Amino acid sequence: MEHLRDTSRRVETPEGIEFTLYPAGLMIRLCAYAIDELVQYAILLSVYLTAGTLAEITGTWLLMIMIFLVSWFYHVFCELTFKGQSLGKKIMGLRVVRSDGSPVNPGSSFLRNLLRFADTFMFLYYIALFSISLSPGFRRLGDWAADTLVVYTSNSLAPTRRSNMAWLSRFEIIRPSRNLSYEEKQTILMFARRYPLLGQDRAEELARIYAPVLRSGGTAWESKSDAEYLLGIARGLSGDRP
Secondary structure: OHHHOOOOEEEEOOOOOEEEEOEOOHHHHHHHHHHHHHHHHHHHHHHHHHHHHHHHHHOOHHHHHHHHHHHHHHHHHHHHHOOOOOHHHHHHOEEEEEOOOOEOOHHHHHHHHHOHHHHOOOOHHHHHHHHHHHOOOOOOHHHHHHOEEEEEOHHHHOOOOHHHHHHHHHOOOOOOOOOOOHHHHHHHHHHHHHHHHHOHHHHHHHHHHHHHHHHOOOOOOOOOOHHHHHHHHHHHHOOOOO
C-alpha cells in the first residue's frame, strides 16, 4: 500500500535544476536486507571453512577478525565501492544516497551502518520498523543520523510519461555516449520539463554545464546545440519513439 502515499522528495542542484528522489518503503527494503543477510552468511561460511582450517596454525584470532570484518564492513564496502548499492539493493533496484541526492560518502556510510546494529538490537528492532514505516522518507535510525535515504534507481523514473513532455517529439532522439547515472538521468529529465519555462538563453546557459561532459568528445552530434543535445537524450529517456 506504500505506493498510495506520496513520499517523493524534490531536490535542487546548485545550478537551479530540480530532480526527484523516490524513497523505498519497508517491504522492499526488508527483501534487500534478507538477500544481503544470505550473502553475508555465504561469505562467513567460506571464511569459516578457510580460516577454520588455518586455525590449527594461527589459533582462532584470524577467524574472529575475518568474521568481525564481514559483519561490520560488508555494507560500508559495498556502498562505497558500488555507488550506494549492496548486492541486495542492486537486485531490488535500490541505492543509498545523501538526502540532497548526492552519492553517499565514507562518513555517512560508516555512521548509518554503525547504527544498523542499534536498529537490530533486541527491542530496538521494533523502533527501526516504526521509524521506516512512519517517517516521510522511510528512514531508519541510521538514516536519520547519517542524513541518508534509500531510494529507487531506474524504477524512480517511472512517473515520467511521454504525455508529460509531448513537445519533445520536435527533437531527434539522441543516445548518450555512455551509461548515465540515476542522478544524471533525473537532471536531464528535469531540465526537459523546465525547458519551456526557462527561455532560450537560460536553457543554453544551463545546458552548457552538463552537455560537454556527456558528449565525451564525440562528433556525431556536433551540429546540435547543448540544449538540443540534452533534450534529445531526454526524449529517449522519456520512452518516446520516432
